[in-house]
Amino acid sequence: MTKLFTTALLLVLTSTAFAQDSFKVSGKVSDSNNEGVVAATVLLTSPRDSTFQRAVFSNENGDFEINELPKGFYLLKISSVGFVTKTERVRLLENDKLFESIILEEDSKLLGEVEVKAKQVRVEMKGDTLQFNADAYKVNPDATAEDLVKKMPGIQYQEGKLQAQGEDVKRVTVDGREFFGSDASAALKNLPAEIIDKIEVFDRLSDQSQFSGVDDGNTEKSINIVTKSGKSNGQFGKVYAGYGTDDRYSLGGNVNYFNEDLRISIIGLSNNINQTNFSSDDLLGVLGSTSSGRGGGRRGGGRGGSSVGANSNDFLVNGQSGITNTNALGFNLTDNWGEKVKLNMSYFYNETDNNSIDTLQQTTFLGENVTQDYREYHAGNKQNLNHRVNVRMQYDINEKNSLIFTPVLSFQNADITDYVDGKTDLVNEILNHTITSTNSYNDGYNLKFNLLYRHRFEKRGQTFSIGVGNNRSSQDYQSELLSEDQLNVNALDLNQVASKKVLNNSYDIRADYSQPLSDRSSLRFSYKTDWSDNESDQSTFDFNPETGTFNNLNENLSNSFLNQYNTQTMSAGYRYNKGREFMFFANLNYQIAELDGEQLFPQTLNTSRSFKNILPFAMLRYSISKEKNLRLYYRTSTNAPSITQLQNVVDNSNPLQLSAGNPDLDQENNHSLTFRYNSANLEKGSTFYAYLVGSYTLDNISDITTIATRDTVYNGIPLLRGGSLSLPQNYGNSQSYRSFITYGFPLTRLKSNLNLNFGVSHSITPGLVNDLENIAKNTGMSLGAVLGSNISEQVDFTVSYNGGYNIIGNTLQQDLNSNYYTQNIGLALNLLSKSGFLFNVKGTNTYLAGIDGFEQNFTLLSAKAAYKFMKKDQAELSLSAFDVLGQNNSISREITAAYVADNKSLVLNRFYMLNFTYTIRNFRPAKVKK
Incomplete structure (x- = not known):
């Protein structure tokens, strides 16, 4: 082949x-x-x-x-x-x-x-793209692109993630070119608002779909920043430094050099105030100890769970719980090499040191009117080091042929220390109590590339493309575990060291051919094959007191496992379009999948399964008018279990909450239906967007929980009474539904813009607890409003409200069914005088009611007073205060079919800081292209 x-x-x-x-x-x-x-x-x-x-x-x-x-x-x-x-x-x-x-x-x-x-044009609908005029949204002179887009309808930050029209933004480009790889936040946080002419929100097609003109539904929500004419030549950016109370410090900046096609950007920062500047791709075991395979305690949710939280995301940048020291450096280069080669490359360096303290209260459903409580105190330190390189090179061989090469390389290192004090109660009886300390050292790399060749035939619409990809990753884990039983009942004392190596290697080849039948219809044929080889080896050794060394191999905690998953997918599709008014595309996929697993140690075990699926896809796009359009999608897909889910080895990093894999898992099958409606009224300057998606998953991979009613043993590993064992299993079918509606319009008399949004979500997740079925149902309703000023650059304010009401239902333990309400009210005010004085205040009030013992009502307030001086007010001296009222807090709730868990985390508290900032603005006229 x-x-x-x-x-x-x-x-x-x-x-x-x-x-x-x-x-x-x-x-x-x-x-x-x-x-x-x-x-x-x-x-x-x-x-x-x-x-x-x-x-x-x-x-x-x-x-x-x-x-x-x-x-x-x-x-x-x-x-x-x-x-x-x-x-x-x-x-x-x-x-x-x-x-x-x-x-x-x-x-x-x-x-x-x-x-x-x-009347200034605020928004336009151009096909499927919603285009906002940046000049119609007033912000202060020092505002970033992020400050600007927050005022635009349908764009918001939800739990630290940038969303547009209710969906996570996966990519932000500048003038159609990538900026710092796939990091959606880098461009918004580092580009000044003053250089922006337009903001475009759209569903970005894959490279193959862009070339063939056939939307295959593989899109990602994207934002494109169109720079102003005359702002594509020059240098701009800012540098800053600050020092404050409690030895808090912050320094960094960004410098951009734009010269038509050549664009160079450098960003950097160093601080201990929880400000970071990287995406989740940079993290290896930093967001949670369980990712190491040997961390302490349960950090984060199980599959199928949902969480809600109240935190200080308005003041932090992609923050994690606790307090973080960060050193980061980034470089981005965009250039055209002649008329045929377009290059974009970026490099990121990140170093973080995070200290966290969490208190957890988890209630597990044992049966009707019977529950069990688990309480945990956790203190941890995570040190992460990462290097990441992204490259995208497009070579236009001629008008008919092109190549796109996109390699990505990252190296990661994480050192994690965890201390966990956990105990389990049943009614008023303490069932177990352990103190566990874990040290782990993790190294890994990831290398992937995609090479795509595209050819356009003489006949318009007739195209051929073929892509080849490879993804190879390696993770090495070393850990030390020390656990002591505080009750001295059937003592559960552990002193172990473990090593684990995971290798993943996958290839894929995809060929696409499109053949026009007429001016309005065409056929599309594709073939895709991908195969992956995964290998996992873990060895655990117990301490030998006679020799004083770790030389006793614990076979029950050791494992060697190989996993192969290969698929072949053949598809044929038909597309009909009537100009830009109507388009319909239907595609039928036939997939053959082979899943092979082989356990080499401690016992030999072979599993082999094959799957044959017919996976249809259909989409419809209808432009009601120039200002209104709707889309309808129907998708089907399969999901194979990971090697971690298949590997039958126990994770005893928390001896009270064991977990293991299941080599008998089958793939999941998912069906989803999505509806989108978009409209923009140029005369009124208003926008309306509605989004509805429903998903149904067959053979859902759920975590099946067993609570030990007496001291027992699983695979040779002791499990004390009250302890839990979690195993993945294909059990039942899960459902989820979500809707999002947003409406934005100007308030002329107030010289402001008002954006309203409303959403409803509902999920049904099946699970088993001690062989008793529990159906967890979670219904949520949200309502939000953002009032953003459009007065002038001197007066800039934003008032926001976000409220959510959640209804929790469980069939097994209905006494725990509850309703709770969350609310966030925010204010951001910037006042700039003609004499150069600046006053800035940001405040968020968080209210949480309905969770016994975790009710919250606190206000996070920060303020800044500054003076601008030097030529064009390029220098600024400021005094800022964070958490003025000393009320900062953090709480989150997690809901699964087996339990409900509430978690409180250490946060950054009040400090004051003196800052100096210098803004770089040096633009020159663009060169005339001959």
């Missing part, structure tokens, strides 16, 4: 290039004195398709350019205040069109003293 694909690839690479079918229109807009007209509107329309519109503004020299235009006839309309609108006919059949100079005549009717008033 490899030879076949290699031959096919070589044949396609050597195919003859055909005529050009992508064009551009460019030129210069001038007045009667041959001076360039700045910010003239250049609008390109199609007389054959009323929905087609492409608009740009001329730069400081009057130059404009519109790219990637299909063959055809167009009308070019050029307008500017004070000039007579001019229309030109454009014919794009064989070559690009260049207007050396388009002369606009002055409009004599507007030359007198006439006041011209026009």
Whole structure:
């Protein structure tokens, strides 16, 4: 098969290039004195398709350019205040069109003293893209892109994650180019709002779908930042340093060099105030000890659980519980090498030192009217070191052939220390009590690459692409475990060391071919094969008091396991589209999967299963008008169990809560239905978005829990009375439903923007506790509002409200059914005087009611007073205070089919800091492209 694909690839690479079918229109807009007209509107329309519109503004020299235009006839309309609108006919059949100079005549009717008033365009709908005009949302001069987008309808931060239209934003690009790889937060946190012209929210297609023009549903919610004309040449950024009480410090900055296609960005920071600047891809065992395989205590949720929390995300950046020292450095390069090669590469270095303290209270369902309580005190330290490199290179061989190469490489190291004091109560009786200390040392790397070749045939819409990918990762774990039984009943004292190595290696090949049937319909055929080899080896040794060494192999805690999962998927699809008004695509996938597992130690065990599935996919897109459209998706997929879930070895990192794998697991099957509706009213400046998704999973992989009613042994490992054992199992079917509605509009009299949102969610998760079925049902309702000022750069405020009501139901233990309410009210105010004085205040009130013993009502308040000086107010000296009222707190709730758990965490408390900030602004006129 490899030879076949290699031959096919070589044949396609050597195919003859055909005529050009992508064009551009460019030129210069001038007045009667041959001076360039700045910010003239250049609008390109199609007389054959009323929905087609492409608009740009001329730069400081009057130059404009519109790219990637299909063959055809167009009308070019050029307008500017004070000039007579001019229309030109454009014919794009064989070559690009260049207007050396388009002369606009002055409009004599507007030359007198006439006041011209026009309503600023706030939002536009361009196909499936929602485009916001940045100038319609006023922010202070020092605002970042993040401050700007928070004011836009449907964009918010939820539990520290950026969301647009109710979905997590996976990618943020700048002028269509990647910025710091796939880190969605880097661009928003480090680009100043003043350089932004437009914010585009859309569903980004895969590279193969973009090329073929067939939306296969593999999209990711994305935001594209369009920079202002004249802001693509120069240097900008800021550097800062601060020192405060309790030895708190913060220093860092970002420096950007933009020179047309060449763009270089450097970011860095060092602090001990919980500010970080990296994504979750950088973490190995830092977010929770259980990821090491030998950490202490249960940190985080089991499969199928849900959590709600109240924390200080408005003041932290992707924070984790506890207090974190951070050192980070990032570099991003974007450039075009000639006319054929586009390059984007980034490098991240991260070093964190986190100290955390948590108290946990967990109630487990044993049966009707019977519950068991587990209480835990946890203190931990996690030190993480990470290097990550992302590269994307696109080589346009000619008009018909291109290559895209995207390698990613990361190295990670994490040292984790955990102390856990846990005890279990039944009614008023203490069943068990242990104190456990764990030290673990983890190293790992991940290397993946994708190579995609795309070919466009002479016939429009006829394309072929083939992609090859590899993902290889390795993790090495070393751990030390010391546990003492505090009750001295059937003493559970452990003194062990363990080592574990996990290797994962996978390959995939995908070929796609699209064949047009007519101007409105086409066929699509694809074949994908992927195979993965996974290997896990763990060895655990008990302490030998006679020799004083760890030389007693504990076979019950040692394991060697191999796992292979291979799939072949063949698909055929039909697409029908009627211009930009209507599109329907249906695809039928036939998948053959083979799952093979082999346990080599301590016993020999072979498992082999095959699966054959028909997986349909369908989507419909209908443009009701230029301002309204809707989408409907139906998806099916399978999910194979991981090697950790398959490996039958006990994790005794917390002796009171054991877990193990299950080599008999089958794959899950998921069905989902998604509905989206989008509308934008240009005249009113309002937007409306509705999102509804339902998911149904067959053979759901659930954690099945057994609570020991007496002292017992599982696979040679002692489990005390009251202790729990968790095993994954295909049990029952799970369901989840979620809706999100947002509506944004301007309040003219208040010179503000109001964004409203409402959401409902419902989940049904089956589980077993001591062979008794429990169905956990969680219903949540949320309501939010954001009022953002649009007054001026000197007066900037945002008032927000987010409330949620949750209804928890369990069939096994109905006495624990409860309702609870969470609420967050926020205020951000920036006042800037003409003399350079700045006052900033941010406050969030968090209210939580309905959880016995965990009710919360606290206000997190920070404030800053500053003075701006030097040329163009580029320097700032400020005094800031964090948690002025000393009320910062953190609490979260986790709900599963087996238990409900509430957790309190250590947070950062009040401190004061003196800061100096210098802003870099040095822009120059753009070069005219000949």
